[in-house]
Ligand SMILES: NC(=O)C1=CN([C@@H]2O[C@H](COP(=O)(O)OP(=O)(O)OC[C@H]3O[C@@H](n4cnc5c(N)ncnc54)[C@H](OP(=O)(O)O)[C@@H]3O)[C@@H](O)[C@H]2O)[C@@H](O)CC1
Ligand SMILES: Nc1ncnc2c1ncn2[C@@H]1O[C@H](COP(=O)(O)OP(=O)(O)O)[C@@H](O)[C@H]1O
């Protein structure tokens with residue numbers, strides 16, 4: 001298992017080209033947030049916007065429209081039960097994030113099926129939270145796309161069949177290769193299983209053990225894979241690293257880290273990365 005280092009941030013977060021517009025930095029469509037779990041998709045959307053995606057649309061329950069806009073006017077809203085609109089938004093996306101707060105009832109299942117029917121192999125498809133649980137319980141086929149699963153250990157147990165105490169590198173690798181997808185197995189020292197390597201995140205803090213922390217990571221992965229779409233594999237690694245690097249910084253002065261604080265800190269943190277030259281170390285950034 002290879003340890004991730006801050007080099008991944010320097011590799012991925014480079015200065016934006018001058019001759020650019022919002023379309024240069026990709027479109028993210030996020031689908032989730034039922035009547036009870038609106039916060040999950042709002043946190044994921046905030047993360048995608050703050051990570052620098054060019055255009056972000058959130059397909060969610062109608063009741064989340066005003067809360068979304070009051071928190072995040074940069075995001076557009078769509079009703080996730082409008083199949084035609086969701087199909088169009090999914091087809092238009094560089095990256096699709098599906099699952100945060102989607103829920104597991106019949107309506108959630110129909111929405112998931114509609115999303116999966118409309119992805120294509122050119123897109124990054126981040127499958128998180130309820131979408132993983134639904135896939136496992138309802139035996140739903142993996143959709144087209146560059147698939148990135150972001151399960152916690154219980155979600156990975158549901159998807160892979162490997163019990164939490166038995167999730168060894170070898171077993172996880174076999175399950176990941178069968179899926180033919182990237183797996184971000186979230187925990188203390190998250191592991192990332194890619195097509196040719198297994199990475200471990202050596203940073204992160206229990207101050208991150210707060211609801212919404214994974215929703216926020218899913219949004220950053222969506223944002224980074226859209227924005228840095230010429231290197232999507234590295235973008236996933238950088239997203240995982242930046243999420244915990246910012247959390248550690250905040251945890252120096254806070255007992256817990258609120259997920260939205262990570263998102264709000266992203267633009268300034270990324271500015272510091274952009275300025276770094278190879279012979280400088282991120283540790284100097286205090
Ligand atoms: N503000 C919002 O709207 C929020 C909405 N959210 C949304 O809710 C949806 C459901 O997601 P979920 O993760 O809350 O529930 P589920 O998939 O049933 O897993 C929990 C079960 O697994 C067990 N467990 C064992 N190991 C574990 C581990 N390492 N990490 C985590 N759990 C572990 C755990 O054990 P226990 O804690 O009971 O001991 C429990 O039995 C999803 O769409 C998500 O996006 C949340 O993001 C919160 C904020
Ligand atoms: N003790 C810990 N140390 C480091 N990271 C943690 C710790 N506890 C939780 N996390 C991180 O918080 C996130 C939790 O994800 P998840 O359980 O999906 O949250 P939610 O669904 O509530 O948003 C993951 O990124 C995980 O790595």
Ligand SMILES: [Mg+2]
Nearest residue numbers: 129152214215
């Ligand atoms: Mg989660």
